[in-house]
Amino acid sequence: MNDKKHICNCFRCDLKDVVFAFLDEEAIEELCTHREEQVYRKGEVINHEGEKINSFKYLNSGLVKLYRRTPSGDEQIITITRPFEFVSNMSIFSEDRYQYSVSALEDSGVCVIQLDYIKELFMKNGGFAMGLLSKISTINDKIIRQTLDIRQKNLVGRVAFVLLYFTNEIYNSRVFDLPVSRKEIADYIGMSTANVIRTLSDFRKEDIIRVFGKTIEIVDIIKLEIIAKRG
Amino acid sequence: MNDKKHICNCFRCDLKDVVFAFLDEEAIEELCTHREEQVYRKGEVINHEGEKINSFKYLNSGLVKLYRRTPSGDEQIITITRPFEFVSNMSIFSEDRYQYSVSALEDSGVCVIQLDYIKELFMKNGGFAMGLLSKISTINDKIIRQTLDIRQKNLVGRVAFVLLYFTNEIYNSRVFDLPVSRKEIADYIGMSTANVIRTLSDFRKEDIIRVFGKTIEIVDIIKLEIIAKRG
DNA sequence: CGCGGCTTTGATGTTCATCAAGTAAAGTGG
DNA sequence: CCACTTTACTTGATGAACATCAAAGCCGCG
16 A cells, blocks of 8 residues: 555545546645645634735634624624535635634634645646636635625624524534524624524524524414515 | 737727736737627617626726625616726636626726637636636625725715716716716615605705716815715 | 716715623533 | 533514516607
């Protein structure tokens, strides 16, 4: 058995199929030498707004939030995503500092590759370049669409949207533990904390959800979808 | 004098410096054979949501709006931009249909290149690929930032923001003709038409702007900036 | 000159943020 | 492990911000 292959676990990385599909075995071996895995605990900051960018990062396990601080000082959450839906910063070649911060909502594994090496690969390998552009575009597009969707809903519609987002996109389960505080939900959908809580209470009273602290159970998903759509 | 050069005016295209910088003379000559210019009159639709994408487009003169239709049927304007700030759709390699519509707010010139040819170039030429990714990222990033900025302001702040956007980013002049209706401003910043008008009237009464139909003159830009920031 | 669309303004009601006060939960230091 | 502190959550009351409705004015165009 080849020792090198054993050490390099890029071979079974899911991102391989997406962005690195155009790399042959040898190229992946080489990639491994420019790469390291890093673990972030829940709450830890992965990228900090304004910091210099010198590595290409992607999430391979866990959950993160992408956010910025507004001029008035409070936090504005741009998106919350699962692995591979976050691949480094978006403006990887156009900015040299992070525009937004990223932090871990759950313990998260991040793969860190030297940025210069990615650039080199990008220049040399057209397939890799296309895979990367495609991935980044998809992610950007999702963020834009999500932001537009949220903007166009009212309060209850937004809360319904978030609940559906967690249940369908993040956890694939009707029962889940909220990875964020009520305040963070508020920062995400752009409303006050008090009203997020109030709306959750209303949903509970109408038997649409059940709430046990951070644990949420979606009881009537149909009704929730109607509210999200109409909102 | 070289005839070919005379026919192909890509040599004096501003985009050349941004995305096509890595192409040599010969490559640009070839690009020209895959390219045509198209003129759209004010109000005409350039890309239509849902339509198949088979060309790469960029704006080289005029003004356009990028928008979508919400489930409830009304228009949501994503951004309004000048040349080169709009380069085809964002998800050029990840989607095969337009996610959003684009239409001309002023008579506009658009350069249309066969998408397959762009893909080919992208694969072959790393520098070109990097230039393109960089450009697309910058545009995406600007849209995201703008959307977040707007979301976080109140009504008067948003109107002030739009006025400043037109005066600083679009026209570079204190006096300009609004290229959009009051309703379109409302669709852009996400509020009702009546309140956009009301706010404009308030600004007029406070001598911050002067209004003659579609013509706007910014009188007190300092005050407007304060309102936009605080909002 | 009369019709239809865009604009303007006022009146009204809804939606939502803010404030306040209380409760539960989660850290923290002895 | 407990008392203490702090932070998150919850609910009600109030007022501000904003949408909606309605009516009237304006303007271009047939």
